Amino acid sequence: MAKNVLAFIDFETTGLSPDNGDRLIEVGVVLLQAQQIVDRYQSFINPGIAVPGFVTQLTGISSSDVRSAPESSQVLQELHRFLGGVPLVAHNASFEQRFLDAEYSRVGLQRQQPLICTLRVARRVYPNAPNHKLGTLVNYASVPHSGRFHRALDDAEMTAGLWLRMRQRVIENFSLSSVSDEFMQQIQSVPINGGLASLVSRSAA
């Protein structure tokens, strides 16, 4: 796998908790390299259970849409090959992490790479945003988007676009020439009030 690649990943699921039996119904991934999307992966997944009505209302995905889709074991094997060891990025990454780890364990696979959370980065880069939902941030930061929310590939693309906007915001706010993915990753762990400025100062020293 080429260096300096990030994989932006998003799941649609039957609910909020794999521990309560919720399963994946769609996965979307975009690979970002040199600030360009260089590859995409999308698949429906047959969850083996009914898609709840509120999920269909939210995502537009119904049980009939996923009934003929491949089983999760097949999709997870494909996804594992597609991702390789590329670092993952997701909005509210703990959600994707719990489902990915749970689904991987079902088929004897293990996640090798870290997850970076754009929600945590956004709370530090855009502390004054109305809220930090993906849809709100995409509009707040003027991220180009398809207008189709709560679909895996669209949300993954929006998350990548938000990442690029946040990078640009950091560059402009602190008059930097550039910032690395590693620097962006560090932002998620600094204190919300003043931590970003301290990180820039430490990096410049």
Next chain:
DNA sequence: TGCCAGGCCCTCTTTAGGGCCTT
């Protein structure tokens, strides 16, 4: 029977509780 997520973050905090965010 009744309940049902979990991590991050803030504050009227730290011996806790509640809002946010994901589907």
